[in-house]
Amino acid sequence: MTDVQVERRLAAILAADVAGYSRLMGEDEEGTLAGLKAHRRELVDQKLKSHRGRLIKTTGDGMLVEFSSAVEAVKCAVEVQRGMIDRNASVRPDRRIEFRVGINVGDIIEDEGDIFGDGVNVAARLESIAVRGGICISRQVLDQIDGKLNFPLRELGRQNLKNITRPIEVYAIDLNEEGSPATRVLSAANLKQEIRYCRATDGVRLAYAKVGTGPGLLKSAHWLGHLEYDWDFPLQRDFLLGLASSFTLVRYDARGNGLSDWDVGELSLDAWVKDMESVADAAGLDRFPLLGFSQGCAVSIAFAARHPERVSHLILYGGFAVGANKNPNYTAADRERFAAMKTLMKLGWGADDPTFRQLFIASMLPDATKEQADAFNELQRLSASAECAVR
Template sequence: MGSAVYRFGQYALDTDSRRLSRDGKHVDVEPRALELLCHLVEHRDRVVSEDELGDRLGRGHTVSESMLATWLRTARLAVGDSDTGQRLIRTVSPHGYRFVAPAAAASTASPTPSPSDPAIAAAAEADREVIRFCRSADGTRIAYAITGEGPPFVKTANWLTHLDLDRTNPMWAHWFDGLTRGRQLIRYDERGCGLSEWNVPGFTLDDLIADLDSVADAVGLDRFPLLGVSQGGAVAVAYAARRPERVSRLILTSAYARGRQIRADSDAERDAAEVDLNIARAGWRSQDSSFLRYVASQFLADATPAEWDAFAAYQRQTTSSANGLRFLEEFTRIDVSGIAHQVTCPTLIIHARDDARVPVAQALELATLIPDSRLILLESRNHLFTADDPAWPTFLSHLDNFLAE
């Protein structure tokens, strides 16, 4: 089709120059995601199949299902849409998509948008959070989000996140709401999952530290408090030890210094660690609900079987099976115990007393290794505090007080 400027709501899409703008301001979008958006808008009179999009974007190369899904999510985010909202880009069964928002081809200034326009409502929702992309030292694309107003507060990435889904997912929605109260929260998806690049060259501790560096640099942060959750705690410890000039305060929850295989110091513990890993492997490879429920029960000990199944389904949305196995194997071998003593900033360690995934002994070890640290144990069995967990408001209260000091 011929080149044109298509206007929908506050957005203008120039399909010739491949440029998207909102209220006259350029919107930075990854090229393949922008090309996908252009193709859908140009062919908005029909359903566009996944195969057609793959052929268009692959340029002679095969496009994986996960990569196409990533580009689609990125395109939706760029125009204030989402996988669940689908006000502009609708998924049409069995394997197609259609741009459904009113879009007029024009070359003049856009008319004043109507406040009732669905695209405007979607854009207003998107205004509450900005998702952008940066490149890590090895070129890996990292997706990060900036939400709220106030002093900056950075959360290290940990697996089981997806920037486009977390705000409405029951596992993370209350974390999002609690951490953004009076603060500007900066969070990002781990390399290999969520909206970050899934095909990554490396997954070492140095890579993870470089990812955090790239996000902090992209946001323009010099010094900031840092939160590490679960295996993100080990990355936070390493970052605070290696970048003392950047981290003002450190908060660790459900964290550990040594992965399960590293900290096993007896044959029984080594056998248990291997069994645990093999069950997780079997779950990812077979998608058998009994294996997946076992893994979920360690993260959410007090949840129902239905909630465990929802947790397993969410896992599959965050990354590929190959990457899921890679994460499990890498995290069980992570070890920052040798550098934890180099952390010089004030540190708050919060842990569930009966954490079913990471035993409380790991919190005690962190408190022993980090010089200026304090330990708070909460009455809970959940590795990740749930919204209805009595420990959740207590956790937030301790975090708020610590950051306010």
């Protein structure tokens, strides 16, 4: 029996792919291929050469690269991602080619020009959890670059990666050159949200906003929302700023609310889930945490059930399983009060006289200060028509 000699070595492995590649190809196959080739030729290949990376293989939208140094691997990845930011600056968000990168240090085996082993597998899984335009590294990589490179990092904790038997400590490199997350929190008052529009599957125009830097976070819409007014609303301002200081926060107004179309046909769970799909696609979100409040909890759960591959985390607060019309615990008196409230809403919601809205505020926010009550009164007036509020 002949013993087969296996050559092992320690290496830094970089795995990369294009976020949302299948969608990009489906929409414009020739344009996507041409764009990807140009990015590789004019940026990626040059950076690999300057940092002495060895290209092992390409797989359509992906690539596997070996480096003898973790420092060079990370420097190469950062330069490529920053270069892509510049190259994508004039490209429509939904058409941007954006790489996800994972880097690991580990033992590898080479066979006929290809490389295998746990070091390679972990790098590939790190790439799969990176945000578009982002870089995820393992603890082993951090140990190698510590004290040599000064990129801000975000600790993602111990992650259970697919087909990896042990949890992996993961860190995301922050490509913001201006400092740590704490620095960005202090400058959050300077954040400016960008409001855009997209179309739902039935043609309803939906308004959505993006603000902040970092991995994407989608906040589900709910009843009574207005992207512009919410941003300065006293009850939400600090909360939204806190999210935007650590994430690229994506919010949207539900159909019938705020800056989205008010005159809509269907109001249903299915329509709200499809709206979330449209916004996530338009905002360029691939895999992301989903934040839901109140009505948005059920919508978020339904979206996650339909698209488990797109939702990394579900954060839910104050949700409900059934509404008033289907609540088995509602008494006849409860239904009578609910019907009376709907009548008052129909007659007084959009009126200049705030009497009804003040009554509604008292039931919703019994402990509100005068400033908070006045702000909520204005939010009601701006967020929806009387007809939509009743529906």
